[in-house]
Structures are given as C-alpha cells and as structure tokens.
Amino acid sequence: MHNTIRGKCVLLATTGKSALVQMFVSDGREFPRNYCMSVSAELVLKNILIPDAQDTVVWFKTTFFQFLLGIVHLYSSWQRPVLIGNKTDLxxxxxxxxxxxxHLAKSFGIPFYETSAKEAVGIETPFLYLAKEYHNLYLKKIENFQTMI
Incomplete structure (x- = not known):
C-alpha cells in the first residue's frame, strides 16, 4: 500500500482575484484515478480597510472581527489558519x-506573516508552514485510524 496525499489551497481575496493551488503526491508512482476529495486547507484573506473612515472602523471592529474569530474557532481544530499581510513593498x-x-494574529492565537507578491518576498514561508501543519494533521489522522484497528 502506498501513501497518497492530495493537498489543496484556496486563496480568496477581496480584490476579485483568487487562485487554486493543488499538489498531488503518490510516492513517485502513478497517481490513482479514484482519489477522495475530503480534507482541505483554506486561507481566508481580507483587505484591512483604512481606519480613518468611521464606518470602516466600526464595520471592521464588529462584523469582520467576529467573522475572523468565527473562522479561527471553526477551523482551528482540524485546519491551521494564518493571517497574511500583503503588499509590504508599498x-x-x-x-x-x-x-x-x-497583535491581531496573537489575539486569535494564529501565526502572522508579511509578504510582497510583487517582490516575491515572504511568499513561501506561510505555504511551507501550512504544508507542514497539514502533513502533521494527516499523520495524526492516520495514527487515530490505526488505533481503531
């Protein structure tokens, strides 16, 4: 029996741009055609709006903050959320x-990374962190299933 790992990362952004990144690993063998689509790692990105506008600050502190808090609590037991600040080149x-x-990431208990897509700075670090955490979750699930046998 060989190990097959399918990882998917979905990036959602408020700018209207999104990306889907997938990687299939099958111990160097041909990838099986009947793979199961179940576990995924998700990144939720939101532009933090300018705090000088009153309506923006109120909206961020209530609706968006509660939304983020809900995402972290919902996914943190089986996913590993991260907060990414982009456009550090500006x-x-x-x-x-x-x-x-x-400070915001610390209040959620999640890691914080800064990136610049334009200058390709810090891009790999959050993905490598998520890949490592995703793999650790995978190993824990395997261990749990083996204890049931």
Missing amino acids: EARRIITSDDGE
Whole structure:
C-alpha cells in the first residue's frame, strides 16, 4: 500500500482575484484515478480597510472581527489558519503596521506573516508552514485510524 496525499489551497481575496493551488503526491508512482476529495486547507484573506473612515472602523471592529474569530474557532481544530499581510513593498502607503498585524494574529492565537507578491518576498514561508501543519494533521489522522484497528 502506498501513501497518497492530495493537498489543496484556496486563496480568496477581496480584490476579485483568487487562485487554486493543488499538489498531488503518490510516492513517485502513478497517481490513482479514484482519489477522495475530503480534507482541505483554506486561507481566508481580507483587505484591512483604512481606519480613518468611521464606518470602516466600526464595520471592521464588529462584523469582520467576529467573522475572523468565527473562522479561527471553526477551523482551528482540524485546519491551521494564518493571517497574511500583503503588499509590504508599498511601505509609504502603509496604514496598518506590522505590530498591528502581529497583535491581531496573537489575539486569535494564529501565526502572522508579511509578504510582497510583487517582490516575491515572504511568499513561501506561510505555504511551507501550512504544508507542514497539514502533513502533521494527516499523520495524526492516520495514527487515530490505526488505533481503531
């Protein structure tokens, strides 16, 4: 029996752009055609709006904050959420500081990463973290199933 791992990462953004990244690993053998689609890792990204506008601040502190908190609590037992701050190359236009992002992530109990897609800085780190955590969850599930036998 060989190990087959199917990993899928969905990126959702408020800019209207999204991406689907998939990787299939099957111990160097041909990938089976009858694979099961079940577990996935999800990233939920949301642009943090400018805090100077009153309506934005109120909306962020109530609706979006509760939404994020719900996502973290819902998924944290079987997924590993992360908070990613993007566009670090636009330092002059930056409104939210790195400390603000770290503080928010710490309040959720999740890791915080900063990236710049334009300069390709810090892109791999959150994905490698998620891949490692996803693999650890996979191993724990295998261990749980083996104890049932």
